[in-house]
Amino acid sequence: MPTVALAITDGMLHFELSLAVEVFGADLTHIVDPWYHFSLCGPDAVRVDRFTLEPDHGLDHLARADTVIVPGWADTDQDPPAELVDAVRAAHDAGARVASLCTGAFVLAAAGLLDGRRATTHWAHTRELARRHPEVTxxxxxxxxxxxxxxxxxxxxxxxxLCLHLVRLDHGSSIANKIARRLVVPPHRDGGQAQFIATPVPEPGNHPLADLFPWVLGRLGEPLTVEDLARQARMSSRHLGRHFRQVTGTTPLQWLHTQRIRHAQELLETTDDTVDTIATATGMGTATTLRRHFARTVGVAPDTYRRTFRSRPRPGPGA
Structure with a gap:
């Protein structure tokens, strides 16, 4: 029977922790037998938001598990507890498969498990993870x-x-799909799919581009160039690029491209416009161009995105 241990300490995020318990800790032997032998591992009683959990074992028990799950870590401004980091590293050294959920990646990075590897975390924390651990891609x-x-x-x-991906690796796609149906979630989203979060427009402020952003967003359907943006901002293209880096962390063209993709996402979610119409409205020109750039940036085709993110079918003509 495969064993899964959930590493818990004070300050874990309860949502990600609950997901792992629901997938690996529920009795699903009616779907596949044997299922997982699941345990909570932590130091004494653990406070998670307004709840207190009693671990089944201490953190040293992680080294006996086949798979170790590290939930999200709430306070990413602080280093995770050394005893947690050491226990996760020891589990990996003992041969365990180690998976982090959300900001649990900060624990894996502190343990050195992500050095020289590609990794991800919640989009709002990726810059901080990269800053604190430059050896991680x-x-x-x-x-x-x-x-x-x-x-x-x-x-x-x-x-x-990711939890369903682990189930798929251990038990196959058929079992993972049954678990997904039980949980009423999509059965499979490939890991390479984007997080569906576009670069936001910076907050209004006292910076040289404050008036440029709304001007551009009102003209996404036009064939804008860097020179057009520089002319509107009354500065050279070189100065424009420098200010864009300071304010947005990216180049003018990349920012413009991201805003066009984001606008396409919004139109796919909220309208019945055809892909051709959306391509025109976002400055992509043709449906072929939009599909190519959308798939490359978001990770799925526009039609797939629309099916996933439309809250309900919209009524047709005469409804």
Whole structure:
């Protein structure tokens, strides 16, 4: 029987922790037998938000598990507890497969398990993870990363995707799909799919580009160039690029491309416009161009995105 141990200490995020318990800790022997032998491992009683958990074993028990799950870590401004980091490293050294959910990646990084590897975490924390651990290749644009014995996921729903991915590896796609149906979640989203988070527009502020951003967003359907943006901002293209880096962390063209993709996402979610119409409205020109750039940036085709993120079917003509 495969064993799964959930590493818990004070300060874990209860949502990701609950996902792991629901997938690996529930009695699902009616679906496949044997299922997992699941345990909570932590130091004494553990406080998680407003709940107190009683671990089954101490953190040293992690080294006996086949798979160790590290849930999200709430306070990423602080280093995770040394005893947790040491126990996770020891489990990996003993041969365990180690997976982090959301900001649990900070624990794996502190343990040195992500050095020289590609990894991800919640999109809002990818820059901080990369800053604190420059030896890690942080990918902010995927749902999860599978490095074999070390796996990391993005936040919230992506944590469920990684849990189901582990089930798929252990028990096959048929069983993973049955578990997904029981949980009423999509049966399979590939890890390379984007987190569906586009680069936001910076908050209004006292910076040289404050007036440029709304001007551009009102003209996404036009064939704008860097020179057009520089002319509107009343500065040279070189100065424009420098200010864009300071304010957005990217180049003018990449920012413009991201805003066009984001607008396409919004139109796919909220309208019945054809892909051709959306291509025109977002400055992509043709449906072929939009499909190519959308799939490359988001990870799925526009039609697939629409089916996934439309909250309900929209009424047709005459309804």
């Amino acid at each position: 942080v990918d902010p644009d995927v749902l999860y990363v599978d490095n074999g014995r070390v796996l990391t996921s993005a936040g919230k729903a992506a944590a469920m995707d």
